[in-house]
Amino acid sequence: MTHKAAPSDTIAAPDATVTVERLGAQGDGVARTDTGPVFLPFTAPGDRVRVTWAPDRKGRQTASTAHIETAGDGRADPVCDHYGRCGGCRLQHVTDAVYADFVRDKIHAALSQHGLGDTPLAPPRISPPGSRRRLVLAARVRNRAVQLGFHEARSHRIVAVEACPVARPALVALLPTIRAFLADALDDGRDQQATLTLTETDTGVDLTVTAAVDPGLAAREAAAALAEDHDLAAINWTTDAAPETLVRRRAPTMDFGTGAAEIPLPPAAFIQATAEGEAALRAVIADACAGAHRVADLFCGLGTFAVPLARSAGVRAVEGSRALLDALDTGARRSRLRHPIQTEHRDLFRRPLLAAELAPMDAVVIDPPRAGAKAQAEALAASTVPVIAAVSCNPATFARDARVLVNGGYRLERLQPVGQFLWSAHVELAAVFRR
Numbered sequence: 001m002t003h004k005a006a007p008s009d010t011i012a013a014p015d016a017t018v019t020v021e022r023l024g025a026q027g028d029g030v031a032r033t034d035t036g037p038v039f040l041p042f043t044a045p046g047d048r049v050r051v052t053w054a055p056d057r058k059g060r061q062t063a064s065t066a067h068i069e070t071a072g073d074g075r076a077d078p079v080c081d082h083y084g085r086c087g088g089c090r091l092q093h094v095t096d097a098v099y100a101d102f103v104r105d106k107i108h109a110a111l112s113q114h115g116l117g118d119t120p121l122a123p124p125r126i127s128p129p130g131s132r133r134r135l136v137l138a139a140r141v142r143n144r145a146v147q148l149g150f151h152e153a154r155s156h157r158i159v160a161v162e163a164c165p166v167a168r169p170a171l172v173a174l175l176p177t178i179r180a181f182l183a184d185a186l187d188d189g190r191d192q193q194a195t196l197t198l199t200e201t202d203t204g205v206d207l208t209v210t211a212a213v214d215p216g217l218a219a220r221e222a223a224a225a226l227a228e229d230h231d232l233a234a235i236n237w238t239t240d241a242a243p244e245t246l247v248r249r250r251a252p253t254m255d256f257g258t259g260a261a262e263i264p265l266p267p268a269a270f271i272q273a274t275a276e277g278e279a280a281l282r283a284v285i286a287d288a289c290a291g292a293h294r295v296a297d298l299f300c301g302l303g304t305f306a307v308p309l310a311r312s313a314g315v316r317a318v319e320g321s322r323a324l325l326d327a328l329d330t331g332a333r334r335s336r337l338r339h340p341i342q343t344e345h346r347d348l349f350r351r352p353l354l355a356a357e358l359a360p361m362d363a364v365v366i367d368p369p370r371a372g373a374k375a376q377a378e379a380l381a382a383s384t385v386p387v388i389a390a391v392s393c394n395p396a397t398f399a400r401d402a403r404v405l406v407n408g409g410y411r412l413e414r415l416q417p418v419g420q421f422l423w424s425a426h427v428e429l430a431a432v433f434r435r
């Protein structure tokens with residue numbers, strides 16, 4: 001276990017036993033030494049760790065945790081055989097309480113960087129094991145030998161997995177069958193790589209294969225058999241071109257908690273990673289938008305928030321992906337929602353909704369990608385919108401944009417940390433701003 005270099009011109013500290021005090025933003029344990037903090041992967045708060053220093057491949061002095069002398073109170077037994085190699089769950093070795101603190105602290109640290117560290121944070125809503133409903137798997141196939149799993153951390157190497165404790169059991173149960181399917185579908189003797197997106201929708205599992213080669217007859221026959229034998233909703237295949245649906249036994253659809261909508265899922269489309277996480281985000285948005293008659297949902301995707309909002313308000317839903325927006329439009333028209341959803345295809349980085357367009361809105365929902373929404377935050381800061389519900393998958397860009405809104409006169413009133421990627425360093429949140 002080796003990590004984080006001291007700068008090359010620093011003299012290495014003598015070997016020492018240190019105590020891990022907390023987890024850093026990437027999930028490594030952090031301990032103090034005479035030469036500053038060291039970051040020790042796979043350690044937990046309270047661990048007493050023997051730190052030795054050695055040059056890394058570039059000759060920099062690097063702390064390595066050769067030995068955990070005493071396990072701390074923050075340590076738990078990892079539940080997965082693949083822990084340590086699989087890049088997905090690097091924090092399985094900490095207790096639930098430590099993990100919840102990590103989620104909260106990561107958001108608090110980002111807010112503090114922008115002078116918003118006194119924002120009250122609700123207890124994190126962490127999705128439980130067995131809840132991840134969207135998996136992106138890597139595969140390698142040669143001469144019918146299939147490796148199917150996740151990438152190692154910071155590597156293209158695949159860790160073949162038989163089980164995955166964070167995933168929905170229905171998805172895990174499909175792994176052996178999908179392995180057999182790939183052996184048949186990519187059986188041309190060459191070294192083939194593929195990415196598989198598995199999504200548990202309301203109407204069954206949707207599988208999308210992304211490969212370098214077009215599907216041949218063998219792939220089509222294998223897909224038909226897989227879907228039939230395991231009751232999959234649909235199987236799609238894509239190279240660089242538009243995805244082709246190989247089998248469709250039912251349209252994969254989402255109702256986003258309404259019981260009244262059928263929004264078709266385009267192949268491999270983004271949805272929130274767990275139903276529990278989606279519900280936690282939606283609850284904050286529903287509270288913020290209570291009583292609103294007109295709402296804008298910016299970066300609306302497939303309508304995760306627009307669809308439930310349309311039960312009580314007219315929604316202007318804006319998004320940069322044509323495929324997602326068309327699916328939302330089609331689905332909303334045939335769903336039993338009380339109010340219309342008016343969709344708009346627009347690049348909100350280059351053309352944010354401006355103050356005049358925002359003026360009729362009683363509330364705005366905003367859920368940008370990891371880069372955040374700087375231009376849109378600036379336009380909102382200049383608007384008269386009374387309430388903004390913001391969802392973010394990146395606390396750093398959220399805090400930057402929150403500062404813009406606060407400078408524009410908004411109060412950051414409520415912040416709900418959300419952990420949909422259990423045991424990873426990936427953290428999400430929903431927040432409410434008012435003026």
Ligand SMILES: C[S@@+](CC[C@H](N)C(=O)[O-])C[C@H]1O[C@@H](n2cnc3c(N)ncnc32)[C@H](O)[C@@H]1O
Nearest residue numbers: 299300301304319320321347348349367368369
């Ligand atoms: C984090 S997702 C949120 C989607 C949706 N709110 C949901 O919960 O499913 C961010 C969305 O922003 C869209 N997006 C990314 N860049 C964009 C841009 N420049 N303008 C408009 N939409 C963009 C993506 O297509 C994606 O649907």
